[in-house]
Amino acid sequence: MIWIENIGNYEGKEVVLKGWVYNKRSSGKVRFVLIRDGTGILQAVFSAQEVDENSFDLADKVTQESLVELKGIVRKDERAPGGFELVAKELKLLSSSENYPITKKEHGVDFLLQHRHLWIRSRKQFAILRIRAEVIKACRDFLDNKGFILIDAPILTPTSCEGTTTLFEVNYFDRKAYLSQSGQLYNEAAAAAFGRVYCFGPTFRAEKSKTRRHLTEFWMVEPEASFMELFDIIELAEEMIVYIVERVLEKRKKELEILERDVSLLSNIKRPFPRITYDEAIKRLQEKGFKINWGDDFGGDEETFLSNLYEKPLVIYYYPAKCKAFYMKRLKENPEISLSVDILAPEGYGEIVGGGQREDDLKELEKRLIEYNLPREPFEWYLDLRKYGSFIHSGFGLGIERTVAWICKIKHIREAIPFPRMLDRIYP
Ligand code: ATP
Numbered sequence: 487m488i489w490i491e492n493i494g495n496y497e498g499k500e501v502v503l504k505g506w507v508y509n510k511r512s513s514g515k516v517r518f519v520l521i522r523d524g525t526g527i528l529q530a531v532f533s534a535q536e537v538d539e540n541s542f543d544l545a546d547k548v549t550q551e552s553l554v555e556l557k558g559i560v561r562k563d564e565r566a567p568g569g570f571e572l573v574a575k576e577l578k579l580l581s582s583s584e585n586y587p588i589t590k591k592e593h594g595v596d597f598l599l600q601h602r603h604l605w606i607r608s609r610k611q612f613a614i615l616r617i618r619a620e621v622i623k624a625c626r627d628f629l630d631n632k633g634f635i636l637i638d639a640p641i642l643t644p645t646s647c648e649g650t651t652t653l654f655e656v657n658y659f660d661r662k663a664y665l666s667q668s669g670q671l672y673n674e675a676a677a678a679a680f681g682r683v684y685c686f687g688p689t690f691r692a693e694k695s696k697t698r699r700h701l702t703e704f705w706m707v708e709p710e711a712s713f714m715e716l717f718d719i720i721e722l723a724e725e726m727i728v729y730i731v732e733r734v735l736e737k738r739k740k741e742l743e744i745l746e747r748d749v750s751l752l753s754n755i756k757r758p759f760p761r762i763t764y765d766e767a768i769k770r771l772q773e774k775g776f777k778i779n780w781g782d783d784f785g786g787d788e789e790t791f792l793s794n795l796y797e798k799p800l801v802i803y804y805y806p807a808k809c810k811a812f813y814m815k816r817l818k819e820n821p822e823i824s825l826s827v828d829i830l831a832p833e834g835y836g837e838i839v840g841g842g843q844r845e846d847d848l849k850e851l852e853k854r855l856i857e858y859n860l861p862r863e864p865f866e867w868y869l870d871l872r873k874y875g876s877f878i879h880s881g882f883g884l885g886i887e888r889t890v891a892w893i894c895k896i897k898h899i900r901e902a903i904p905f906p907r908m909l910d911r912i913y914p
């Protein structure tokens with residue numbers, strides 16, 4: 487099999503390719519057909535002298551997204567997309583496509599989402615989703631290289647680990663179960679068994695508000711490390727973000743070009759990142775006229791403002807304990823403050839990482855369950871982790887789609903996942 491992405495290896499040679507018709511045009515006695523095979527787009531040039539009549543005819547008639555087989559000779563051409571083109575010898579129709587719904591005219595986003603199964607064939611979506619694959623690989627490589635072990639957390643869970651308002655409930659035989667919102671609690675058990683671990687999977691939140699940053703099904707990579715404190719985990723998250731961005735810049739240049747992404751901003755993503763406390767963030771917001779009080783969590787607008795303050799990701803730490811989940815450890819000098827961190831992507835993208843140091847004191851955690859109105863029984867196993875060799879540990883979750891949306895600089899997170907699930911969308 488010859489793929490378009492490797493076509494440069496066949497310069498001067500005759501090749502046979504399969505692909506879908508992406509576009510076509512004619513100029514005088516020459517016809518151009520662009521085909522795509524999922525790895526790239528190649529232009530084939532048909533001239534009346536070089537090809538048989540049937541092929542020449544077909545090059546004119548063939549419709550968008552028809553599947554064709556194409557024979558020709560690979561020629562270097564700087565003007566062609568990808569730097570090579572095919573001097574066509576023969577074109578065969580393998581499977582036709584009539585009235586393909588996505589045409590060159592502008593379509594509304596609802597229409598495109600309704601045709602997402604086809605929309606992913608288009609150039610921009612192709613670029614975004616290939617960058618997504620690279621981001622995922624970079625996350626894995628980064629953690630694997632550091633000695634973190636992949637331990638998958640379950641998707642079906644008996645309880646929630648954050649609040650219950652965004653839980654998806656499912657029937658589990660004669661009981662109720664919930665789709666996982668985070669693998670974190672299980673990660674903590676795994677960290678005591680394997681030292682440093684991560685889980686990577688889909689997570690589910692019944693987000694009832696429509697924002698450009700929320701999906702109901704999204705992917706999260708969650709490292710959890712024994713013996714790391716808050717500032718160790720912040721360092722790890724910073725290193726990971728730098729690694730991801732560097733990897734995409736190195737491996738996905740072509741895709742960033744398709745998206746017309748300003749890469750100078752991405753090249754600037756180097757440590758150290760600016761770090762401010764929650765208190766400082768509140769001060770900044772109040773100075774700017776935001777109606778926000780100490781103790782409030784940041785909404786989308788606040789995050790957009792804060793993340794526009796710097797050209798690098800912004801680390802905000804020491805959130806009020808009441809903004810965060812029950813398992814966050816608290817500052818010794820001030821139990822109102824949690825050892826927590828969020829990292830906001832620049833260019834107005836908002837939170838991409840949330841994490842912190844976990845409560846490792848059994849008594850404190852027992853008190854916390856009561857304080858948060860949580861039943862003890864489903865957390866019995868979690869309390870065990872504090873009974874049998876309790877340990878300092880910290881971790882974070884990085885949202886894949888938000889990271890991809892930022893790196894690709896797309897407005898809405900829905901294009902950062904192949905088949906987005908949102909409040910009003912579960913088709914296709
Ligand atoms: P937000 O306040 O923006 O809803 P969160 O505080 O609920 O986020 P965490 O529970 O800390 O988020 O989850 C960790 C990471 O998962 C976030 O930093 C973000 O990247 C991602 N994330 C959270 N909720 C969603 C969602 N609904 N859709 C996509 N990604 C999400």
Ligand code: MN
């Ligand atoms: Mn949320």
